[in-house]
Amino acid sequence: MAIAGLLVRVLSGQAEEVEAAIGAMPEMTTYGVHHDNHLVVVADAPHEKMEILFRQVRDVPGVLTCAVTSMTLEDELFPE
Amino acid sequence: MAVSRREFLKGSAAAVALSALGAPVLAATGSAGPDKWVKGVCRYCGTGCGVLIGVKGDKAVAIKGDPNNHNEGKLCQKGALLIPAVVYAKDRITDPMIRKGGKKSPLEKVSWEEALDFAAKHFRETIQKDGPQAVAYYGSGQALTEESYLANKIWKAGLRSNNVDGNPRLCMASAVAGYLTSFGKDEPMGTYNDIDNATCFFIIGSNTSEAHPILFDRIARRKESSPDVKIIVADPRRTNTARIADMHVPFKPGTDLALLNGMANVIFREELDNTRFIDRYTAFKKGTGEAASLEEYKAFVAEYTPEKVQEISGIPAADVVKIAKLFAESTAAVSLWCMGINQRSKGVWANNLIHNLHLITGQIGRPGATPLSLTGQPNACGGVRDTGCLAHLLPAGRMVENEQHRNQMEDFWGVPRGTIQPKMGLHTVALFENMVQGNVKALFIHCTNPAHTLPHLNKYTPALEKAFVAQTECFMDAETLKYADVVFPAAFWCETDGVYGCTERRYALTEQAIPPLGNSRPVIQVLMDFAKRVGVDPKLMPYKNAADIWEEWRKLSKGSPYDFFGITRNRLKKESGIKWPCPTEDHPGTNLRYVRGEDPLVPKDHPDRIFFYGSPNGKATIWLRPHQPPFEPADAEYPFVLTTGRVIDQWHTATMTGKVPELHRAYPSAFVEINPDDAQKLGVKNGDQVVLETRRDKMTFPARITDTCMPGLVFCPFFDKAKLVNRLFHDAVDAASKEPEYKICSTKVYKQA
Ligand code: SF4
Numbered sequence: 001m002a003i004a005g006l007l008v009r010v011l012s013g014q015a016e017e018v019e020a021a022i023g024a025m026p027e028m029t030t031y032g033v034h035h036d037n038h039l040v041v042v043a044d045a046p047h048e049k050m051e052i053l054f055r056q057v058r059d060v061p062g063v064l065t066c067a068v069t070s071m072t073l074e075d076e077l078f079p080e
Numbered sequence: 081m082a083v084s085r086r087e088f089l090k091g092s093a094a095a096v097a098l099s100a101l102g103a104p105v106l107a108a109t110g111s112a113g114p115d116k117w118v119k120g121v122c123r124y125c126g127t128g129c130g131v132l133i134g135v136k137g138d139k140a141v142a143i144k145g146d147p148n149n150h151n152e153g154k155l156c157q158k159g160a161l162l163i164p165a166v167v168y169a170k171d172r173i174t175d176p177m178i179r180k181g182g183k184k185s186p187l188e189k190v191s192w193e194e195a196l197d198f199a200a201k202h203f204r205e206t207i208q209k210d211g212p213q214a215v216a217y218y219g220s221g222q223a224l225t226e227e228s229y230l231a232n233k234i235w236k237a238g239l240r241s242n243n244v245d246g247n248p249r250l251c252m253a254s255a256v257a258g259y260l261t262s263f264g265k266d267e268p269m270g271t272y273n274d275i276d277n278a279t280c281f282f283i284i285g286s287n288t289s290e291a292h293p294i295l296f297d298r299i300a301r302r303k304e305s306s307p308d309v310k311i312i313v314a315d316p317r318r319t320n321t322a323r324i325a326d327m328h329v330p331f332k333p334g335t336d337l338a339l340l341n342g343m344a345n346v347i348f349r350e351e352l353d354n355t356r357f358i359d360r361y362t363a364f365k366k367g368t369g370e371a372a373s374l375e376e377y378k379a380f381v382a383e384y385t386p387e388k389v390q391e392i393s394g395i396p397a398a399d400v401v402k403i404a405k406l407f408a409e410s411t412a413a414v415s416l417w418c419m420g421i422n423q424r425s426k427g428v429w430a431n432n433l434i435h436n437l438h439l440i441t442g443q444i445g446r447p448g449a450t451p452l453s454l455t456g457q458p459n460a461c462g463g464v465r466d467t468g469c470l471a472h473l474l475p476a477g478r479m480v481e482n483e484q485h486r487n488q489m490e491d492f493w494g495v496p497r498g499t500i501q502p503k504m505g506l507h508t509v510a511l512f513e514n515m516v517q518g519n520v521k522a523l524f525i526h527c528t529n530p531a532h533t534l535p536h537l538n539k540y541t542p543a544l545e546k547a548f549v550a551q552t553e554c555f556m557d558a559e560t561l562k563y564a565d566v567v568f569p570a571a572f573w574c575e576t577d578g579v580y581g582c583t584e585r586r587y588a589l590t591e592q593a594i595p596p597l598g599n600s601r602p603v604i605q606v607l608m609d610f611a612k613r614v615g616v617d618p619k620l621m622p623y624k625n626a627a628d629i630w631e632e633w634r635k636l637s638k639g640s641p642y643d644f645f646g647i648t649r650n651r652l653k654k655e656s657g658i659k660w661p662c663p664t665e666d667h668p669g670t671n672l673r674y675v676r677g678e679d680p681l682v683p684k685d686h687p688d689r690i691f692f693y694g695s696p697n698g699k700a701t702i703w704l705r706p707h708q709p710p711f712e713p714a715d716a717e718y719p720f721v722l723t724t725g726r727v728i729d730q731w732h733t734a735t736m737t738g739k740v741p742e743l744h745r746a747y748p749s750a751f752v753e754i755n756p757d758d759a760q761k762l763g764v765k766n767g768d769q770v771v772l773e774t775r776r777d778k779m780t781f782p783a784r785i786t787d788t789c790m791p792g793l794v795f796c797p798f799f800d801k802a803k804l805v806n807r808l809f810h811d812a813v814d815a816a817s818k819e820p821e822y823k824i825c826s827t828k829v830y831k832q833a
Contacts (some may be wrong), residue, residue: 001086005093005144007100007154009300031094037304040097042090047164054157064324065289065297067154069097070144071165072089074114075138 002047005070006057008039014062015039021060027053047073087111095143100153114142119656120590121149121580122159123166123222123573126455127292128582129155130656133163133574133593140167140574140594143482149588149656150272156293163572167594171556173569174598183545187567192599192609199524199550199566200613205612206522206548207239212501216243216511216520217655218471220527221460224578226629227589227603228459228469229363230621231526234607237493238616242480242505243520247528247702248460249508252534253817254422255453256465258431261816262323262701263441265641265694266465267478269585269661269673275302277448280410281311282403284336284434285420285823287725289320294455300324302795307404310406312432314339315420316723317753317788317795329403330790333721334824335393339400340433341707342389345381347440348406352444353408361690363437363699364757370705372478380704397716408441412448419456419725422711427814429705436702445675455583462581466642467633471505475633476640477694480504492636493620507818509535509811513815522548524610526603527570531560533611535820536811537804538777540686550610552603561803568606576603578626580654585673587647589659604629638663641694643681710824711812712775718826722772723797724805750800752781752831757795759785762831769832774808774825780832794829800821 010018015033022041023030027049031040043053050071056065092113114134119145121128130149134142140163145153176195177187190198206214217235219228228246235244250700259266264324275281275298280754289296303309303324313325314336322328331339347353364372372380386397421430435451443449455461468475485502506514512534514520523544534540542564551564554572561567574593581587596602608621612809623629627649637660638645644660646667651658659679672678674690682691692700714721750772754762764770770783781796781803791794796805812821 003086003089003093004160005097007097009297009304011180012304029090029094034098034101034103038101040094040101042093042097042642044086044090047161051161064300065293066157067100067297068145068157068160069100069153069155070093070142071160071163072093072114072134072142072459074134075419076087 001044001066002071002073004043004050004068006041006043007025007067007069008041008057008063008066009016009065010039011062011064012037018060020060022057023051029052087136090296096153096478099147100145106551109808113382118574118591118593119146119653120456120574120593121582121588122155123162124158124458125292126460126583127151127294128458128580128584128588128657129159129294129585130588131155131159131270135593138594140164146656146724150584150586151294154294154297167572167574169555171224172597172600173556173567174600175569176599177567179565183563183565187561187564192601195566196609197611200610202548202565203550203614204522210521212239212241213243214520215239215241215522216245216506216524218508218511218523218525218528218530219244219246219464221246221248221455221457221464223459223463223527223603224576224626225463225581225633226578226626227469227477227526227607228463229467229633230604230607230623232467232469232475233493233620234611234616236474236500237495238611238620239614240499240501242471242501242503243511244469244505245508245511246464246469247530247533248457248464248618249470249818250423250533250820250822252422252453252460252465253819254424254431254814256426257428257814257817258435258453258553261428261703262432263674263694264434264696265586265643266272267461268450268452268583269445270452271586271671272298273671274448274452275299276416278302278412278414279306279309279448280406280413281309282311282314282407282413282415283321284314284415284417285316285422286418286454287319287321288415288416288454289315289323289416291456295454296321300462310410312403312406314403316790316793319788326454327399327403327406329395329399331393331395333723333793334424334713335707336421337430337433337705338384338389338392338707339395340430340437341381341384341705342386342400343404343407344433344436344440345384345402346386346407347437348378348381350405350408352405353440357442358440358702360688360690361699362702363697364702364704366704369610371714377702377704383799384707407437407443413438413443414440415451415453418454420823422453422819424824425711425812425814425821426708427819427821428816429703432703432705435700438712439700439702445672447672452583458582459580461583461585462579466581471507471511474500476637476642489534495620508817509813509820512540512543513805515547516540518546520547523550525549525551525560529551529558529560531563532558532801532804533806535806535809535822536776539806539811546576552606554600557801559804569598569600570606571600571602575600576626579630586657587644587652587660589649589652591653602626641681711821712810712825714717714826718774718828719792720827720829721793722774722796722827723793723823725795745761750781750797750803750805751784753786753789753795755789755791756785756787757791758829759783762829764831771828771830771832772808773828773830776810777807779805779808780793794827
């Protein structure tokens with residue numbers, strides 16, 4: 001499994017709806033709304049699935065940009 | 081409470097994301113995480129985001145944005161997915177290969193010795209028989225700076241051939257010529273910092289959202305920071321970038337020169353020009369190079385009334401006025417453009433006309449006020465433009481056809497005067513034309529894929545069938561490999577070390593993080609081993625490693641308008657990129673080029689605040705350039721305009737992004753976008769197979785019906801090697817920059833029978 005940290009910029013006033021929509025995705029954990037319009041999100045999924053998840057996040061109404069801040073594959077290459 | 085390793089990793093990922101918002105990061109504790117983080121630069125676009133590569137043992141296991149680089153810890157999905165899918169791709173080339181029985185025979189694995197000898201023999205014999213002009217180097221804006229510097233030196237001073245060109249000719253040569261003709265020297269005066277201070281963004285011919293996502297994020301941040309910030313997106317397609325625009329202005333493809341002159345006209349008519357700035361810092365020129373006056377310029381642009389611009393471009397006259405006023409009345413305006421402006425038969429003129437708008441309004445040389453051309457590749461600026469790795473250039477802004485410049489380089493490189501040929505070499509299209517004609521017989525290709533990217537491919541593919549081709553490559557699916565006689569497996573990205581220079585004059589180092597895969601080798605080693613076998617004097621290449629080459633290049637820059645003498649390898653290891661000019665080791669780098677007190681190359685006691693020192697009179701040039709239609713506009717027989725570009729998930733020819741199954745799944749193959757009105761008239765539905773027929777060829781694509789394209793325009797992405805859309809394109813080039821007009825050709829569009 002890979003783990004990616006995301007910083008999602010949302011249109012103003014839509015942070016709560018976007019957080020709910022992303023939080024409902026099974027591979028995603030949200031870590032709150034910051035600075036009014038940023039969501040911190042962590043994706044936990046096989047790396048092959050990551051881009052699909054990024055795309056799903058980008059496609060959530062109200063999402064303006066989705067930046068990836070980290071991606072670790074260590075557990076895939078060196079499982080516990 | 082015990083925290084599982086997985087929870088720890090997730091918590092760390094959240095903390096890193098939070099830190100990109102400026103929150104302090106708590107030091108991670110515990111055993112999870114890579115052994116070390118190695119600093120580098122993203123391998124993809126010219127945004128040049130800083131990365132940190134996580135290494136465990138000798139494997140790259142993680143990647144994160146460098147919080148100390150301009151991207152402040154953020155990456156787009158392409159950058160984030162470099163590891164492992166690209167680095168550890170199954171089709172990585174790990175052994176040298178040759179075709180022993182000519183082009184039709186298979187590539188066979190051989191030793192390095194055999195491959196190098198095989199390639200060198202062909203080059204040596206070609207030079208002996210047909211002279212040095214019969215061999216050429218075709219490089220890349222993705223090659224490391226040290227590689228391009230070395231290849232340029234080997235060819236021009238070692239082999240005595242100026243046939244050195246590369247794919248930057250196809251993407252940014254018009255931006256180079258635009259800066260040169262308007263300001264006297266290449267490379268922008270502004271940086272990304274200007275984005276944070278601008279109150280107006282004029283984005284033209286750039287889909288920033290998909291081509292430069294992290295810059296788009298920064299623009300979005302600026303827009304959010306203040307309701308006063310206005311964004312104008314002028315583009316025939318309503319791309320994702322337009323989502324944050326206050327005004328999206330579609331126009332008939334190829335009519336933007338009329339728009340730009342029309343904006344200048346409105347600026348004078350509304351008395352929004354900055355007369356003091358114009359008087360002090362600019363001079364006017366006609367297209368002939370003859371001097372002109374302000375009054376002549378005003379009379380020239382006066383012809384471009386808003387109504388006339390409407391007639392030519394389809395932009396409502398009122399919108400022309402509105403855009404011009406938003407631009408000129410703003411406290412600080414940034415213009416951003418990319419291939420939509422550069423890849424045009426009048427690309428240099430279009431660049432000049434954007435610069436004109438900044439010069440007549442004084443929207444330049446202040447924080448937030450600048451023209452800034454965006455770069456497609458990660459090292460076209462630093463690696464190719466600055467090192468002079470093109471047919472007409474020598475390092476640091478010197479020109480091949482200038483005797484003094486040649487002599488300077490000959491003295492510096494320690495070769496006899498007269499070694500460098502006085503005539504410029506062949507630019508890309510001419511080079512491949514000469515290969516077709518049999519005048520150029522051997523080509524060394526590094527880090528690029530011309531069989532996919534050249535215009536009018538049907539015309540130029542025979543060049544690769546005819547000539548002997550030696551190629552460095554990392555991936556087996558590059559289209560050009562079909563024509564390679566020798567393949568040298570290149571160490572990829574974080575398997576070697578070298579410098580990239582991005583859009584904003586920032587040089588940053590990627591350090592070696594992991595060993596080269598299999599038998600692949602760093603390209604500087606390949607180039608030197610090859611050159612010595614061809615007969616180049618080893619004294620020309622006294623380098624043990626890339627750092628030695630950097631050291632020579634750094635010293636060469638000293639005292640030039642590209643002075644980065646202060647950017648030592650040690651500094652590059654410690655800092656996350658430094659913007660030149662940077663003449664001394666204690667200089668922090670330059671944000672506002674040409675500005676007294678900011679740019680160290682402007683004397684502190686210079687009487688003027690701005691000094692365009694690259695230009696002989698110290699002034700920038702405002703050019704009188706008329707609107708001219710594209711080379712092949714739509715007509716009665718071929719009534720649609722075809723344009724091409726990127727999609728967010730694929731990069732260039734997809735030899736890297738195609739490895740990432742997820743990126744590839746998003747856009748597995750090329751398609752054609754058609755406006756709903758056109759689709760209805762043509763009887764085309766989503767997914768129907770549609771034929772695009774141009775004067776060169778015809779091809780079939782599945783249709784995507786979308787109002788992204790304005791009526792009369794169709795769009796195809798160019799990444800798909802199964803659908804080489806460049807087969808449809810003509811090979812017209814800009815007369816000055818020799819950059820092809822990839823953005824516009826006429827086509828028939830019909831549903832496949
Ligand atoms: S914006 Fe460009 S440089 Fe930055 S991470 Fe994405 S592809 Fe890489």
